[in-house]
Amino acid sequence: MTDRTVKCPGCPGRRNPRQYLCGSCWRALPDTTRGRLSRRDAGAFLRVRELHAALAANIPIPDIEVSR
Numbered sequence: 001m002t003d004r005t006v007k008c009p010g011c012p013g014r015r016n017p018r019q020y021l022c023g024s025c026w027r028a029l030p031d032t033t034r035g036r037l038s039r040r041d042a043g044a045f046l047r048v049r050e051l052h053a054a055l056a057a058n059i060p061i062p063d064i065e066v067s068r
C-alpha cells in the first residue's frame with residue numbers, strides 16, 4: 001500500500017495531505033481555532049499562514065489562535 005501521508009507540521013507524525021494537521025494535533029487546537037480553520041473562505045489562506053507561523057514559533061498547539 002502506498003503511503004500517501006505527509007509530515008505533520010505540528011509533531012513528528014504524519015497527516016493526510018488534505019488536512020492541515022494530523023488527527024491528534026487537530027484535536028489539540030482550541031475549539032475556536034479549529035472552527036475558523038475549517039471555514040474555506042477568502043480568509044482561509046491567511047489563517048493557515050498564521051497556524052504555520054505559530055507552529056514555527058513553537059507556540060503550544062492548545063494556545064494557537066488564528067484570525068476570524
Ligand SMILES: [Zn+2]
Pocket residue numbers: 008009010011012013014021022023024025026
Ligand atoms: Zn501532528
